[in-house]
Amino acid sequence: MHDVLDAIEAFFAHLSSVELVPLLIAVGCHLVKLACTSRAWRNVIAAAYPDERVPWPPILGAYVVGVGVNAVVPARAGDVMRLYLAHRAVSGSTYTTLASTYVVMAITDTALAVVLFAYALTLGVLPGISLLPDLRSFDFAWFLDHPRGASGILFLLAVAGLALAIWLRPRLDDFHARFSRAFSILREPSRYLRSVVAWQLADWALRLVTIWFFLDAFGVEQSVQNVLLVQVTHSLATLVPISPGGIGTEQAFLVFAFQGKVSESSLLAFSVGMRITLTAVNATAGAIALLLSLRTVRYKRVLEDAAAAGAAQPTSNE
Secondary structure, rough: OOOHHHHHHHHOOHHHHHHHHHHHHHHHHHHHHHHHHHHHHHHHHHOOOOOOOHHHHHHHHHHHHHHHHHHHHOHHHHHHHHHHHHHOOOOOOOHHHHHHHHHHHHHHHHHHHHHHHHHHHHHHOOOOOHHHOOOOOOOOOOHHHHHHHHHHHHHHHHHHHHHHHHHHHHHHHHHHHHHHOHHHHHHHHHHHHHHHHHHHHHHHHHHHEEEEEEHHOOOOOOOHHHHHHHHHHHHHHHHOOOOHHHHHHHHHHHHHOOOOOOOOOHHHHHHHHHHHHHHHHHHHHHHHHHHHHHOOOOHHHHHHHHHHHHHHHOOOOO
């Protein structure tokens, strides 16, 4: 936490030198990126429910709300709210199918992330496992420093997974049918490429363009390699969402990957500045989307309603 606060201090020290125009362009690209991703998700849902009307605006709203909550609340709480709002928007939908659409969306995202990660490995700029506990601000250092505690947590998770599997077994046929429904669009490859992959590729292109303009805004050298490295560190930071946005881990990976290339103060100002800006934009956009969807901006109350709806799901007709 101390290192994160130092990084925030570095950001404010460089605040006066931030270029406003590229910053605004970066924010605009980010907002368009959200729209592209939501469009891909809407098309996956529409294929899963061909007999239902699946309008894009409420799905866009659900997606933006989820992003906004994830920006300020750890453990992906926004995903729960996203499913809740999508369930309200699509008549006859089930939480199981809607949640399974995340798997379909992850196919392209995972493939592209692996390609970028492999590229970073060829550059030799990522730390080895033995160095992870020593990285400043690394969120997962406790698990690496306390292998017994980490093993205990993994054991408890395995037991919980086994208990869940036993609980689901009587409902397995129904669960399988709902789960499989989310993959309907994969049975039409041309439609999948046209209506999902194309939008996801646009999403990724806009991610990189957003980073390009953020680099410009904070005075860090703009290059394809630097843009790709920033994206890789962001992807790694969000693998296990312990902190909102994975800010500590992202900062740790960035400092290591750019060591010797950019001054640490400039790099930390860029890292925290981009994260603060995107967090503010996501939270604001999420609040506006929530206000338009449910006429409230009380995230906590809606999260409680979403959790209650999810808990009641197995015994309801949805």
